[in-house]
Amino acid sequence: MTDAPVYDKVALIGLGLIASSMFWATRRAGLARVVSGYARSGETRETARRIGLCHEVCDTLEEAVADADLVVLAVPVGVMGAVAMAMAPYLKPGATVTDVGSVKRRVIEDVTPHIPEGVHFVPGHPLAGTEHSGPESGFSALFENRWCLLVPPESTDPAAVARLRRYWEGMGALVEEMDPDHHDLVLAVTSHTPHLIAYTMVGVADDLRRVTDSEVIKYSAAGFRDFTRIAASDPTMWRDVFLTNKDATLEILGRFTEELFALQRAIRTGDGDALHAYFTRTRAIRRGIIEAGQDTEAPDFGRVKVER
Ligand SMILES: NC(=O)c1ccc[n+]([C@@H]2O[C@H](COP(=O)([O-])OP(=O)(O)OC[C@H]3O[C@@H](n4cnc5c(N)ncnc54)[C@H](O)[C@@H]3O)[C@@H](O)[C@H]2O)c1
Numbered sequence: 231m232t233d234a235p236v237y238d239k240v241a242l243i244g245l246g247l248i249a250s251s252m253f254w255a256t257r258r259a260g261l262a263r264v265v266s267g268y269a270r271s272g273e274t275r276e277t278a279r280r281i282g283l284c285h286e287v288c289d290t291l292e293e294a295v296a297d298a299d300l301v302v303l304a305v306p307v308g309v310m311g312a313v314a315m316a317m318a319p320y321l322k323p324g325a326t327v328t329d330v331g332s333v334k335r336r337v338i339e340d341v342t343p344h345i346p347e348g349v350h351f352v353p354g355h356p357l358a359g360t361e362h363s364g365p366e367s368g369f370s371a372l373f374e375n376r377w378c379l380l381v382p383p384e385s386t387d388p389a390a391v392a393r394l395r396r397y398w399e400g401m402g403a404l405v406e407e408m409d410p411d412h413h414d415l416v417l418a419v420t421s422h423t424p425h426l427i428a429y430t431m432v433g434v435a436d437d438l439r440r441v442t443d444s445e446v447i448k449y450s451a452a453g454f455r456d457f458t459r460i461a462a463s464d465p466t467m468w469r470d471v472f473l474t475n476k477d478a479t480l481e482i483l484g485r486f487t488e489e490l491f492a493l494q495r496a497i498r499t500g501d502g503d504a505l506h507a508y509f510t511r512t513r514a515i516r517r518g519i520i521e522a523g524q525d526t527e528a529p530d531f532g533r534v535k536v537e538r
């Protein structure tokens with residue numbers, strides 16, 4: 231428990247992985263007196279009630295956001311604008327609206343026009359997730375030691391940003407502010423393109439499976455299994471990510487394809503030196519990350535000799 235709640239009432243809109251994790255983390259740390267929740271589908275609301283997700287599960291957006299000091303949009307990026315428009319008339323003056331979408335420029339463009347005068351909009355993005363989705367997939371430790379990027383426009387009230395920062399820190403996250411375009415480019419490199427590569431690789435293996443029976447899956451090594459985990463991520467969420475972060479993803483994909491062609495050529499021409507030099511460079515990058523202590527998830531294998 232923290233000393234005092236950061237917000238009196240928090241409203242979570244869209245009760246999936248991120249919102250449900252936020253509820254459990256908020257409750258664990260006592261960051262809000264009451265958390266309301268709204269989901270579009272009756273089935274999701276029913277599940278939420280059954281598992282005790284949120285202090286109150288509301289059947290309408292109006293009820294959920296009424297009197298809320300913080301409203302969190304935790305729906306797929308493609309519907310953020312429509313949801314913001316629908317809830318706008320019911321927002322409390324002085325409230326803060328935030329979102330957790332994986333793409334920032336487009337969310338800002340879609341949501342900002344619907345934010346009433348006197349309500350603060352502080353877009354955000356926790357860099358934490360799993361391949362699971364829905365109200366039963368959340369857990370309170372999801373954000374611990376993970377970055378949460380806030381991308382407030384310059385004119386945003388600093389007090390609203392500072393309060394949201396305290397909220398995320400209360401859930402265990404490390405918070406940093408970033409420009410939205412920079413955010414979208416960085417995430418295209420670190421998250422969006424890697425997901426596309428995983429989807430593609432699993433698709434290729436699936437095609438092959440028809441040829442080799444079930445061998446591809448049966449003998450899959452750890453690296454490929456990680457690909458299948460990532461490729462199991464929610465199709466709606468990821469469709470929206472690629473449609474709304476189009477330019478940055480295409481830019482990174484273009485560079486990726488160029489490098490892939492260079493490696494393909496090295497393999498075809500038997501250029502072992504080129505392959506070795508490339509892999510030496512990438513290994514040094516990984517080791518640099520570990521030595522700088524920047525990989526919060528990695529075990530100490532890189533730095534410490536493991537006892538057998
Ligand atoms: N999954 C991750 O790894 C991850 C990580 C960080 C941020 N995000 C972002 O968080 C947001 C939510 O992702 P999630 O993983 O919690 O998804 P999820 O699929 O688990 O949950 C999304 C919820 O939104 C609901 N929803 C969809 N359309 C709606 C609408 N029009 N009105 C109301 N509710 C609607 C769905 O029914 C579902 O309950 C997305 O914008 C995503 O980009 C996801």
Ligand SMILES: O=C(O)C(=O)C[C@]1(C(=O)O)C=C[C@@H](O)C=C1
Nearest residue numbers: 332356357358359360361420421
């Ligand atoms: O760990 C995973 O499964 C994730 O894909 C999480 C992940 C990521 O790419 O790191 C996915 C999307 C987000 O917007 C943030 C985090």
